[in-house]
Amino acid sequence: MSDFIAEALQMVPAEAPDWLSEQRRRGWSSWKSSSMPTRKTEDWKYTRLRALEEGAYLDRAECQDPSSPALTALRDQIHITGLDARMLVFVNGFYSPELSSGEVVGNMEVVLFSEADETQVETIRSHLGTVADRDKYMFTALNDSWLNDGVFVHVKQDRKVTTPLHVIWLTVPQREAFSLSQRLLVVMEAGSEATVVEHFASNEAQQNSFTNGVSELVLAANARLCHYRLHLEEEHALHIGGVHARLDRDARLNSFHLGLGSILKRLDVVVRHEGEGAHCDLNGIYLPRHSQHIDYHTCIEHVRPHCTTKEVFRGIISDNARAVFNGRIHIHPDAQKTVAELRNKNLLTSNKAEVDTKPELEIYADDVKCAHGATVAQLDDYALYYLCSRGIAREHAQVMLSTGFINELINNLQHPSLGEYLKPVLGGLFAQQVTQTERAE
Amino acid sequence: MLSIKNLHATVEGKEILRGLDLDIGAGEVHAIMGPNGSGKSTLGHVLTGRQGYEVTAGEVTFMGQDLLALAPEERALTGLFLAFQYPVEIPGVSNMEFLKTAVDGMRKHRGLEVLDSVSFMKQAREVCKRVDLDQNFLKRGVNEGFSGGEKKRNELMQMMLLEPHLGILDETDSGLDIDALQLVASGINSMRDSKRSFILITHYQRLLDFIEPDHVHVLGAGRIVRSGDKSLALELEDKGYGWLESEAV
Ligand SMILES: Nc1ncnc2c1ncn2[C@@H]1O[C@H](COP(=O)(O)OP(=O)(O)OP(=O)(O)O)[C@@H](O)[C@H]1O
Ligand SMILES: [Mg+2]
Numbered sequence: 001m002s003d004f005i006a007e008a009l010q011m012v013p014a015e016a017p018d019w020l021s022e023q024r025r026r027g028w029s030s031w032k033s034s035s036m037p038t039r040k041t042e043d044w045k046y047t048r049l050r051a052l053e054e055g056a057y058l059d060r061a062e063c064q065d066p067s068s069p070a071l072t073a074l075r076d077q078i079h080i081t082g083l084d085a086r087m088l089v090f091v092n093g094f095y096s097p098e099l100s101s102g103e104v105v106g107n108m109e110v111v112l113f114s115e116a117d118e119t120q121v122e123t124i125r126s127h128l129g130t131v132a133d134r135d136k137y138m139f140t141a142l143n144d145s146w147l148n149d150g151v152f153v154h155v156k157q158d159r160k161v162t163t164p165l166h167v168i169w170l171t172v173p174q175r176e177a178f179s180l181s182q183r184l185l186v187v188m189e190a191g192s193e194a195t196v197v198e199h200f201a202s203n204e205a206q207q208n209s210f211t212n213g214v215s216e217l218v219l220a221a222n223a224r225l226c227h228y229r230l231h232l233e234e235e236h237a238l239h240i241g242g243v244h245a246r247l248d249r250d251a252r253l254n255s256f257h258l259g260l261g262s263i264l265k266r267l268d269v270v271v272r273h274e275g276e277g278a279h280c281d282l283n284g285i286y287l288p289r290h291s292q293h294i295d296y297h298t299c300i301e302h303v304r305p306h307c308t309t310k311e312v313f314r315g316i317i318s319d320n321a322r323a324v325f326n327g328r329i330h331i332h333p334d335a336q337k338t339v340a341e342l343r344n345k346n347l348l349t350s351n352k353a354e355v356d357t358k359p360e361l362e363i364y365a366d367d368v369k370c371a372h373g374a375t376v377a378q379l380d381d382y383a384l385y386y387l388c389s390r391g392i393a394r395e396h397a398q399v400m401l402s403t404g405f406i407n408e409l410i411n412n413l414q415h416p417s418l419g420e421y422l423k424p425v426l427g428g429l430f431a432q433q434v435t436q437t438e439r440a441e
Numbered sequence: 442m443l444s445i446k447n448l449h450a451t452v453e454g455k456e457i458l459r460g461l462d463l464d465i466g467a468g469e470v471h472a473i474m475g476p477n478g479s480g481k482s483t484l485g486h487v488l489t490g491r492q493g494y495e496v497t498a499g500e501v502t503f504m505g506q507d508l509l510a511l512a513p514e515e516r517a518l519t520g521l522f523l524a525f526q527y528p529v530e531i532p533g534v535s536n537m538e539f540l541k542t543a544v545d546g547m548r549k550h551r552g553l554e555v556l557d558s559v560s561f562m563k564q565a566r567e568v569c570k571r572v573d574l575d576q577n578f579l580k581r582g583v584n585e586g587f588s589g590g591e592k593k594r595n596e597l598m599q600m601m602l603l604e605p606h607l608g609i610l611d612e613t614d615s616g617l618d619i620d621a622l623q624l625v626a627s628g629i630n631s632m633r634d635s636k637r638s639f640i641l642i643t644h645y646q647r648l649l650d651f652i653e654p655d656h657v658h659v660l661g662a663g664r665i666v667r668s669g670d671k672s673l674a675l676e677l678e679d680k681g682y683g684w685l686e687s688e689a690v
Contacts, residue, residue, distance in 0.1 A: 381492055386529040389489045390543035390599060391517035391550070400542065404533030404582070411533070 004036060004053045008142055011060060011179055016148035017114055019121055023129055027144020034138040046324040046356045047295040051238060051264040057210035059178035064091045066098040070172045074203050075099055078168050082417030085166035085197065086110070088151065092171055092209070093180035095149075099170075108161045108194060109154040113183075116152060124152050128185050131216040132244040137268055139240045143181050143214040150183030155192040155223075164195035164226075164415065171202040171209045171237055182213035182241070188223035188251075195226040195415070202237045202261075213241030219251035221275060226254045226414050232425065233261035235290060242268040247307075249275030254414055257284035257313075258422070259294045260429070266295040273300070273307035273335070282311040285406050287429065288321035295324035302335040302365075309340040314409060316402050317346060317353040328360040331368055338368040346376045347405055349398070399430040442467045442638050443488075443508075443607055448499035450487045456497070457483045459663035465607070468635040472649055472674060473642045475660035476682050481642045482526050484660070485611045489523045490516055504606060518550040520606030524596035524613045526642075531583035536595070539583045540565055544602050568601045571631075573624055589616040597628050608632070609640040614648040626651030646678040659685055 009032060016024065036053070037044035064071065071091060079087070086102035088095070088110065095112060104110075111120055128150075134141035155161055169182050186196055198215060219225055229243055239262050245253055259265055265288075271280050280300065288294040300309045309329065317323045327342045346355045359372040379401050387397035406426065410419045443465040450458040457480045465471055475481055487494045488501065490513035501508040504519055511519065531539070545555045556564065562579075569576050572594040584592050593613050600608050610629070614622055629639065629652055641648065649657075649671060657673040658665045659682070667673065667685055 380529075383529045383531050385489075385491050385513060386525065386531070387539070387543075388513040389491075389517055389523055389525075390539075390603065391514050391546045392542055393514050393546070394512070396542065397514075400534050400539070401531065404531055407533035408582075 004049070005031065005034065007058060008179075009145070011058070012145055013060070013148040019125060020113065020147050023144050024147050026129075027134055027141045027147065030134045030141035031138065031145050034141065043297065046322075047264070047266055047293065049264070052210060052240070055177050055208070055210065055238065057177045057179040057208070057238070059174060059176040061092040061094070061178050061180035061209075062174055063094045064172055066091065066096050068172070070203065071099065071170065074170050074172070074201060077203065078170070078199060078201055080166065080197075080417060080421045082420065083164055083166065083197070083415060085164040087166045087168060089168045089170065090182070092174070092178070093169070093182065102166075103163070105161055105163045105165060107155065107159040108163075108165065109152070110165060111152050113150040113152060114148070120152060120154070123154060123187060124185060127187050127218050128216065131218060131246045131272075132214050132242060132270075137242055139212055140214050140242055143183060143212050146181045146212065147183060150185060153184070153186040153194075153196060155188050155194045157189040158191040159189075160192065161194040164197055166197045166199060168199045168201065169211070169213075171200075171207055171211065171233075173204050173206055173208050177208040177210070179210045179212065182211060184215040186215070186217045186225065188217075188219045188225050190220040191222045192220075193224040197228040197230065197418070199228075199230045199232070200239065201232045202234045204234060207234050207237040210238045211241065213239065215241075215243045217243065217245035217253065219245065219247045219253055221249040222251060223248070224252045228256045228418065229267075230258045230422075231260055231262070231265065231267075232258070233265070235261055235263065235292065237262050239265045239267075241266070242270065245271045245280075247271065247273050247275060247278035247280065250277040251275060252279045254281045255283070256413060257296065259284070259286035259288070259296065262292055262294065264293050267297070269296065269298040271300045271309070273302050273304055273309070276304045276306045278304070278307045280309045282309065283409055284313040285409055286313070286315040286323055286325070287318075287406075287426070288315075288323050289318040289429070290321060291319070292321045293323075294321075297324075297326045297328075299328040299330065300340065302329070302331040302338045302340065304334060305336045305338070307335065307338055309342075311342045312409065313344045314406055315346045315355060316349060316405060317355050318349045320350070320352045322353070323355045325355070325357040325374070326360065327358070327372070328362070329370065329372070331361075331363045331365050331370070333364040335365045336367045338365065338370070340368070340370045342372040344374040345405075346374075347402065348376065348378055349402065399427065402430045403427055442504060444502045446500050448487070448501065449497045450483065451495050451497055452483060452493060457663055458487060461499070461660075461664050463658065463665060465638050465640065467638060468633075469656065470633065470639045470641065470652060470654045472654040472657045473640060473660055474644065474657065474674065474677055479660045480663045481660050482611055485523045485609050485642065488516070488609065489513055489521060517603075518547065522600050522603055522605035522608045524593070524600060524608065524610040526611040526615070528584050528592040528596055530585050530587075532585045534583050535579070536581055536583050537562070537565065537579040540579070540599065540602055543599065547603050565602070568598050571601065572598050572628060573621070574598065590618065590621050593617060593625065594621070597625055601628065601632065604632075606636065607638045607640070609642070611642045612644065614643050614645060622648065623651060646674045649674050661685060
């Protein structure tokens with residue numbers, strides 16, 4: 001077996017801004033002293049990293065020609081009609097001015113780490129790595145050690161930004177399997193408001209990339225952030241990433257996640273309520289199919305009193321795919337009057353599909369309201385029959401029910417244009433499944 | 442139109458229908474009454490092909506075809522419609538999308554052109570009005586959070602849009618207030634013609650005051666124990682089912 005820990009250390013980028021070197025050094029030593037998780041590692045119990053170890057993602061990402069046919073095709077796919085966003089596009093980790101578009105958003109600073117001015121560097125340095133814990137999340141350590149650039153988004157006090165920022169990370173295949181890292185830091189000052197859409201896309205089944213992504217969201221008092229993290233990735237795009245948020249007093253985070261594709265995808269979503277009255281809506285959908293594996297580990301830390309969390313994740317698992325959902329809510333002794341709710345529902349559309357779901361409540365305060373529930377079910381036979389009794393073909397009825405199951409979340413997105421964008425993509429996915437089953441029969 | 446001969450059916454190993462015979466001609470309205478658990482809904486589900494409802498003997502011909510050989514969706518396309526006693530809630534699928542999908546399929550099957558969204562919307566709104574449902578019900582999830590009566594009206598709306606040859610209404614009158622009952626009755630009456638037939642499953646004579654049946658049958662323990670004209674319903678209203686059971690013995 002390959003030694004991924006050692007191999008990854010060989011891939012530390014040669015060039016990087018000086019001011020990042022300390023962070024990189026810390027990442028390096030933390031990663032170096034870590035060991036690959038085994039079946040006994042609680043956090044990785046159901047997710048094996050074999051695909052990562054065997055995939056030999058040893059090449060570095062290379063800058064791509066923006067006019068290549070693969071990119072032209074992708075370019076048309078990623079535009080979200082009606083969102084009217086500023087689009088920032090990266091290809092295999094490299095910023096692509098040619099593919100990016102939209103006006104510079106007033107009231108919102110958006111800059112690459114490598115191009116940040118002195119004051120921006122100051123702000124970045126005081127926040128970067130303070131939310132994502134590299135000692136607890138080993139792939140954050142790896143991300144730190146590979147750090148040579150990233151996107152910095154900064155909204156100053158009381159600024160309300162209406163134009164969403166749409167950050168897109170595209171991956172196209174390279175000759176040899178390769179690794180790339182993605183880093184985003186969003187700093188929302190007190191009373192500010194903004195929307196950030198993180199969007200990962202690839203369009204080739206033979207995508208031979210490993211993406212290591214880390215996003216940090218810092219919300220000061222009363223700040224509001226609407227955040228999306230969409231993984232519209234293909235079969236072989238491997239992704240291990242994390243979204244780490246810290247909320248100060250009365251801050252509100254609305255974060256929506258979509259997981260599509262990947263033989264191995266693992267996302268850690270961590271939200272820390274560190275100020276009284278903070279609120280978080282955390283929703284997600286995962287749709288593994290074929291032999292894909294998607295793992296969402298969410299963790300909400302209620303550190304201070306009077307904070308609220310509402311979390312709903314839904315998954316449809318098809319074919320031989322496997323999903324893992326672990327929803328942890330940790331209520332610290334000081335977090336009285338917490339209200340937290342976690343719901344996870346899973347639909348298995350094949351008898352070979354699997355899901356491991358585990359809500360984990362850890363409560364150390366006595367005056368709290370907490371509810372959680374996880375269910376695993378098949379498509380409802382009676383509902384299928386009802387649709388069929390109206391002349392709707394069984395295959396089509398299955399698509400309708402699957403779509404309906406996730407539409408309950410899609411219909412409630414803060415930005416309806418995103419829902420309109422996603423519906424045909426997801427509908428197409430289910431329809432594709434049906435034709436495949438038909439062929440198999 | 443529909444001919445049922447010696448129909449036996451089991452649900453989860455339990456025999457519910459035990460030698461049922463019934464003939465329904467074009468344009469006829471038949472009422473089926475009978476005590477709770479006698480197999481009325483089971484008959485509806487067996488005819489529409491619900492999974493787990495196993496036919497162990499007998500035959501059913503509908504519109505000249507062997508009905509039992511068809512899948513549920515094919516039965517619907519052939520012109521059979523069941524208004525469910527307990528309509529299903531399907532959150533996340535809008536009523537509009539559901540209706541359009543069903544009607545599109547039906548039109549295709551009948552060799553008619555599929556309606557564009559605007560014309561369909563217009564038609565759906567009209568039908569909404571006919572059953573006195575607010576147009577908002579088109580946008581909501583299928584039956585999601587509908588009251589009992591609203592679900593029944595939604596069933597009726599589907600029947601009006603799908604225009605079946607045979608409509609089976611399983612207690613569509615139960616749980617309706619008197620105004621709604623009249624509305625449902627006039628809806629059904631407006632669809633009556635020399636070709637279209639109905640089976641009305643009901644517990645109440647009052648529905649039959651509004652929709653005059655050609656035949657009334659009593660189902661008892663999985664078979665027809667008595668048939669007659671509309672006066673039978675009145676007699677049942679008066680005496681209950683007890684006298685029939687003693688006669689049947
Ligand atoms: N899925 C099932 N599993 C087991 N028994 C069933 C099932 N469905 C129906 N039955 C049984 O079959 C019998 C007939 O039920 P059915 O629903 O047809 O009665 P019904 O005549 O429609 O009664 P009601 O007037 O109460 O609607 C009942 O005893 C019922 O419990
Ligand atoms: Mg019944």
